[in-house]
Amino acid sequence: MTAPTAIRRLNAADPDFAHHLDHLLSWESVSDDSVNQRVLDIIKAVRERGDAALVEFTQKFDGLEVASMADLILPRERLELALTRITIAQREALEKAATRVRSYHEKQKQDSWSYTEADGTVLGQKVTPLDRAGLYVPGGKASYPSSVLMNAIPAKVAGVTEVVMVVPTPRGEINELVLAAACIAGVDRVFTIGGAQAVAALAYGTESVPKVDKVVGPGNIYVATAKRHVFGQVGIDMIAGPSEILVVCDGQTDPDWIAMDLFSQAEHDEDAQSILVSPDAEFLDKVAASIDKLMPTMERAEIIQTSINGRGALILVEDMSQAIEVANRIAPEHLELSVADPLAWLPLIRHAGAIFMGRHTSEALGDYCAGPNHVLPTSGTARFSSPLGVYDFQKRSSIIFCSEQGASELGKTASVLARGESLTAHARSAEYRIVDQQKGE
Ligand SMILES: NC(=O)c1ccc[n+]([C@@H]2O[C@H](COP(=O)([O-])OP(=O)(O)OC[C@H]3O[C@@H](n4cnc5c(N)ncnc54)[C@H](O)[C@@H]3O)[C@@H](O)[C@H]2O)c1
Ligand SMILES: N[C@H](CO)Cc1c[nH]c[nH+]1
Ligand SMILES: [Zn+2]
Secondary structure, three states, rough: OOOOOOOOEEEEEOOOOOHHHHHHHHHHHHHHHHHHHHHHHHHHHHHHHHHHHHHHHHHHHHHOOOOHHHEEEEEEHHHHHHHHHHHHHHHHHHHHHHHHHHHHHHHOOOOOEEOOOOOOEEEEEEEEEEEEEEOOOOOOHHHHOHHHHHHHHHHHHHOOEEEEEEEEEOHHHOOHHHHHHHHOOOOOOOOEOHHHHHHHHHHHHHOOOOOOOOEEEEOOOHHHHHHHEEOEEEEEOOOOOEEEEEEEEOOOOHHHHHHHHHHHHHHHOOOOEEEEEEEOOOHHHHHHHHHHHHHOOOOOOHHHHEEEEHHOOEEEEEEEEHHHHHHHHHOOEEEEEEEOOOHHHHHHHHOOOOOEEOOOOHHHHHOOOOOOOOOOOOOHHOOOOOOOOHHHHEEEEEEEOOOOHHHHHHHHHHHHHHHHHOOOHHHHHHHOOOOOOOOOO
């Protein structure tokens, strides 16, 4: 039996509104010093003791009785076996989702390009996939076959040579759908490890876990903090923390639908954040009533309740324009525009990981099978980051191929600039290539 929901109410007309909103959004404060220190200790131990530390942390944090690292490695045949252990409906759903995610991501592929100048100089950009990518698939409080597809398919579309996946299996409970998804998406190697220790293993390598070039994927505070610390040793996609949803509603959508949309992200995590913004005060009351009515029907009521009470909010605004202003301030991971004419408001949205347009487009469709990626920037980072995509698994090299005449002309410009910087070797190196002119100093 759950206690009555006490979702926070904010009013944008309140003089302290900005302050209250800042407080509501401050997830970073959850990453306190003790989490940080614990993560640093875990990374150090994995760097120093490799597999032995991985085994110890997996026993400690995931409650697994494992004798050695061999127990934490799943061969490709195990993934294939999983495909035979799921129902036909599940396999079809995974395959359909995979096809749609692949089609969407194919469009993101960047190709190499070049152009030739009049004197024959060629300039261009060569696009190369990463050699090895590490995918973090969360598995602490729920299992995420959909996240396997969302991480692995863009990597494969990009042409990554080897895709290594890590996923925790708390108490040894292996989720067959997760492994089947890995099989369908073409993951090359799977390790059943999680948390900061898994991120450290991917970043630095151990006797068994190969060192990767980039670690991608969402996770809890330990995973997010570890990714922050290993950045530089490896690339990372973003810090994708607890899930978030911001619904902007004109007051005309069924309040039960909106309550359930808020629940859909709250059920991920006690730290998840679900916010509704509307210019209609009566509608906010109706959604609050729907929340109370529907909460006891939810399987994950405790998590939802904690998330809604601790980090949720119903925000009253003056009009739709102010609702959009608040949305841009929040820069949410998911933004539902549950309004009559979402296209009219779309041009005004500047910051959101993914935008769900209209009353029928529930965020859950995007989580599973619409096609776009569900690994999205959280905690306001949509101000500067984008959804996980093929571009995260490709890098670019510049190409410069000067003709004799091109080098000669560019040499004159480079010489002046280099001497202005007092970098004589640069100047003389360029000047050697100047044709029909006195070279050197
Ligand atoms: N943005 C996205 O695309 C997306 C997708 C799915 C899930 N999520 C989010 O990812 C998160 C998943 O979190 P989760 O916990 O379910 O799984 P997780 O895999 O991220 O974390 C589980 C691991 O955390 C470590 N851990 C747990 N308690 C610890 C402790 N006290 N000390 C050290 N390590 C500890 C353990 O090693 C465990 O294996 C949720 O916040 C969810 O909202 C985001
Ligand atoms: N909403 C999550 C991203 O924040 C993704 C997900 C996976 N499964 C269900 N939802
Ligand atoms: Zn979700």
